[in-house]
Amino acid sequence: MLNNSLYRYLLLLGDNSLILGHRLSELCGHGPNLETDIALTNHSLDLFGQVRSYFQYAAKIAGEGTEDSVAFLRYEKDYLNVHLVEQPNTDFAHVICRQFLWDAYHLPLMKALMKSKDETLAAIGAKGEKEAAYHLRFSSEWMKRLGDGTEESHKRLQSALDHLYRYSYELFKESEVEKEMKEKGIGADLGKILEEWKKTTEDIFRSSNVSPSDDPPAIAKGKQGFHTEHMGFILAQIQYMQRAYPDMQW
Amino acid sequence: MTQKEINLEEQFQARIDRDESIEAKDWMPEKYRKTHIRQISQHAHSEIVGMLPEGNWITRAPSLRRKVALLAKVQDEAGHGLYLYSAAETLGITRDELTEQLHSGKAKYSSIFNYPALTWADMGAIGWLVDGAAIMNQVMLTRTSYGPYARAMVRICKEESFHQRQGYEIMLTLCKGTALQKELAQDALNRFWWPSLMMFGPKDDESPNTEQSVKWKIKRKTNDELRQQFVDQTVPQAEFLGLTVPDPALKWNEERGHYDFGDIDWDEFWQVVKGHGPCNKERIDARVKAWEEGEWVRDAAVTHAEKKDSRTEQKVA
Numbered sequence: 001m002l003n004n005s006l007y008r009y010l011l012l013l014g015d016n017s018l019i020l021g022h023r024l025s026e027l028c029g030h031g032p033n034l035e036t037d038i039a040l041t042n043h044s045l046d047l048f049g050q051v052r053s054y055f056q057y058a059a060k061i062a063g064e065g066t067e068d069s070v071a072f073l074r075y076e077k078d079y080l081n082v083h084l085v086e087q088p089n090t091d092f093a094h095v096i097c098r099q100f101l102w103d104a105y106h107l108p109l110m111k112a113l114m115k116s117k118d119e120t121l122a123a124i125g126a127k128g129e130k131e132a133a134y135h136l137r138f139s140s141e142w143m144k145r146l147g148d149g150t151e152e153s154h155k156r157l158q159s160a161l162d163h164l165y166r167y168s169y170e171l172f173k174e175s176e177v178e179k180e181m182k183e184k185g186i187g188a189d190l191g192k193i194l195e196e197w198k199k200t201t202e203d204i205f206r207s208s209n210v211s212p213s214d215d216p217p218a219i220a221k222g223k224q225g226f227h228t229e230h231m232g233f234i235l236a237q238i239q240y241m242q243r244a245y246p247d248m249q250w
Numbered sequence: 251m252t253q254k255e256i257n258l259e260e261q262f263q264a265r266i267d268r269d270e271s272i273e274a275k276d277w278m279p280e281k282y283r284k285t286h287i288r289q290i291s292q293h294a295h296s297e298i299v300g301m302l303p304e305g306n307w308i309t310r311a312p313s314l315r316r317k318v319a320l321l322a323k324v325q326d327e328a329g330h331g332l333y334l335y336s337a338a339e340t341l342g343i344t345r346d347e348l349t350e351q352l353h354s355g356k357a358k359y360s361s362i363f364n365y366p367a368l369t370w371a372d373m374g375a376i377g378w379l380v381d382g383a384a385i386m387n388q389v390m391l392t393r394t395s396y397g398p399y400a401r402a403m404v405r406i407c408k409e410e411s412f413h414q415r416q417g418y419e420i421m422l423t424l425c426k427g428t429a430l431q432k433e434l435a436q437d438a439l440n441r442f443w444w445p446s447l448m449m450f451g452p453k454d455d456e457s458p459n460t461e462q463s464v465k466w467k468i469k470r471k472t473n474d475e476l477r478q479q480f481v482d483q484t485v486p487q488a489e490f491l492g493l494t495v496p497d498p499a500l501k502w503n504e505e506r507g508h509y510d511f512g513d514i515d516w517d518e519f520w521q522v523v524k525g526h527g528p529c530n531k532e533r534i535d536a537r538v539k540a541w542e543e544g545e546w547v548r549d550a551a552v553t554h555a556e557k558k559d560s561r562t563e564q565k566v567a
Binding site: 022025026028029030031032033034035036037038041042044045048049051052055067068071072091092144145146148149150152153156237238240241242245248249250 | 298301302305308309310311312313314315316317318321322324325328329331332335370420423427428430431536539540541543544545546547548549550551553554557558
């Protein structure tokens with residue numbers, strides 16, 4: 001099925017939400033206070049909601065399987081998410097910074113999908129746009145709080161940005177399937193998303209008093225199925241039940 | 251006690267007897283206030299610590315549907331904790347003080363959460379049995395005399411009964427599934443049955459607070475009454491699942507119109523209450539860790555808000 005462009009595109013979209021949703025779900029019950037715990041769990045819930053829509057559609061296109069077989073029963077090289085979303089919850093600054101870099105990409109992505117010629121993707125975009133707008137507002141506010149808070153929070157945020165910024169380039173590195181979907185009017189134009197992403201991030205970096213490092217982009221080929229060393233552990237958890245108790249209903 | 255205080259106490263009791271709701275700004279005996287702080291915060295802490303055993307299975311949930319439902323459930327518990335802490339705050343204590351009491355071990359939380367969640371079936375058993383037992387208490391509390399607590403409980407009860415149904419549905423799915431799945435369900439029932447009965451607290455004759463709590467209508471039924479009600483309700487549900495309740499003494503008593511059941515291991519009960527259960531230390535350590543690692547975040551939020559305010563003031567000036 002990976003040769004089917006639309007199917008592959010759905011995996012590209014869905015896997016990012018799946019892995020980021022997973023990272024956020026690890027935090028549930030361990031947040032710095034109840035309010036942020038609840039908010040980040042909301043983000044995770046929204047992302048998993050999107051995953052279900054993408055993968056139900058993918059299973060339909062494949063003509064076999066379910067949202068769960070798509071989510072849980074692939075080998076690592078068949079997951080197509082970017083490296084940014086695999087980055088661990090090192091501290092709250094990393095969580096917020098990872099989220100912000102993602103949200104600033106995700107909102108224009110959803111807006112673009114709303115205009116997709118594919119009706120299902122357009123519907124997913126319409127629902128996701130509202131969620132992504134809220135996520136971006138939340139992470140932007142926290143970027144400012146941490147950047148403008150104490151000396152320690154500022155230092156931690158800058159250090160998180162130093163680590164994570166290198167991974168943001170991969171979001172915009174167009175893969176073959178993204179190019180094809182863009183040309184068919186189904187997928188988003190990453191060039192346009194990048195323009196909006198730059199505007200949003202520059203604005204928030206300024207008000208958070210942090211600056212992106214000029215380190216070169218991390219070599220990251222998640223869209224081709226090559227992942228970081230974190231990915232195996234993530235999948236070990238996500239897939240545990242389906243692998244240990246195969247072919248059962250839950 | 252002065253004559254004036256005696257009169258106030260009598261008037262207060264008369265209000266309770268008339269089923270009037272006591273509100274935050276009303277006069278209340280100091281002991282009533284303290285009892286409520288203790289009970290409401292204990293309840294809030296139980297919600298927060300209760301997030302941990304179930305949280306342990308979020309990343310390993312067997313399907314996307316189950317994952318989303320579990321995440322939402324654990325999130326609901328955080329929400330319950332939040333309104334219960336707020337209800338406790340109406341009695342003149344801060345959330346930070348309450349948190350400190352939890353971390354230092356001064357405040358208790360429901361002992362059930364000191365048992366580990368070992369398999370996916372435990373997500374079913376916890377919802378079915380633990381939420382089921384909690385609801386017995388909580389439904390009663392929707393009519394408790396202290397208004398803010400009673401109102402918080404109305405909302406909590408609605409969500410809890412949804413959680414219980416969700417838990418039972420997980421059990422039902424397992425019991426209709428393969429032999430291996432049914433084995434998981436039976437094993438979870440075996441491990442959670444007795445701790446669930448312990449959730450109602452010590453026997454009435456060993457429960458020092460019961461009499462006063464009944465008088466103040468904090469409690470409307472005793473521990474033993476609620477425990478019996480739980481057994482009577484739950485045994486037929488276990489039978490419907492085709493599972494065996496792990497109590498050889500369990501038997502329907504025609505004369506009483508109730509199930510008779512075996513003795514609870516009270517040594518184990520007190521051991522867990524005193525902090526020596528399977529996970530007491532891990533649970534508190536996890537809470538303390540989250541709190542300590544979050545300190546710089548909370549500080550940053552406060553500092554940013556202060557800076558923002560002072561910038562606004564400067565502009566206005």
